[in-house]
Amino acid sequence: MGYAKNPDCELVAIASRTAEHAKTAAEKFFVPKVYVGDNTWEKMVDEQDLDIISICTPNYLHAPIVLKAIEKNCHILCEKPIAISREELTHIESELASKNLIFFTSFSKRYNPIFKLIKNVIEEDILGKITSIRYLFSHYGPYKSWNARSVEKWFIDSKKAGGGVLLDLGVHCIDILRHLFGEYDKVNGINYNTSCINMEDEDNCNVLFRFKNDILGLINVSWCNEPSETLDIFGTKGFIKVDISGRSPLSFGPKSLKRNKKIKDLLEFKPTDESNQNKLIDHFINCIQTKKQESPNFDDGKKAVEFVIEAYSFKI
Secondary structure, eight states, rough: HHHHHHHOOOOOOOEEOHEEEHHHHHHHHHHHHEEEEETHHHHHHHHHOEEEEESSGGGHHHHHHHHHHHHTOOOOOOOOSOOOSSSHHHHHHHHHTTTTEEEEOOOGGGGOHHHHHHHHHHTTTTEEEEEEEEEEEEEEEETTOOOOOOSSOGGGHHHEEEEEEEIIIIHHHHHHHHHHOOEEEEEEEEEEESSSOOOOSSSSEEEEETTTTTTTEEEEESSSSEEEEEEEEEEOOEEEEETSOOSSEEESSSSGGSSSHHHHHHOOOOOOOOOOHHHHHHHHHHHHHHTTOOOOOOHHHHHHHHHHHHHHHOOO
């Protein structure tokens, strides 16, 4: 929808394995050319003179389509995770190095205005030296939190998904935390369970890690809980506990923080219906027009996947 709303875009083709889904999307967004069937994305990229390709396929197809798009000199917006192995990341990085293409990773959460307010609090030293953070993100899991768009339940297929809830939700968490606090240093450990879904990979997971500036981090992601997204930040002068959804009031301490304007801005924040994904697409289009690569770029997508792969190395 973001492309259809952008006045500088023209949708010319869509590829889908499912005829019904392709037809529905083509009719809704007036897309003239439709490719239906397995691997028809390759035919689409070969036949169409494309400036941009937007990749929102199952995880295992992300890297192959990215590499084909690079070969055809297409600018790329790729859903997360942008790859499911270090080998794929290395191959993409090598191919991108010789091209002058704009690559965006679809980290739409960055466009939620609440994170700008949180960043203002951090950068103005309101909480003092940040010592630790906790990011909790959960929902009911695939095929429960949303209706399946495909009969192929690839989310719970280890080979096609590349991982479990950490690769699905955890990449969002580490991207936001890198955006707010800087680069992470190393992953210290993981604990995980298959708690509520009949699958090989984890549906419930905690990762301990640290940042290069010595902040301690904890990411907790789950496909087994009520929908929830919270970020807790602790510093030497105070703390804030933020409900990212905006459904619950901000918790903070000490009480004297309430006098601070940046804290007041967070207290007064109200979510809107404006699409963060549309904002990301508009930013992506603008970067293409101005020939300027900005974030969330390939490196952001790469580091998020590397974080997950490093955490998975602790699995036994």
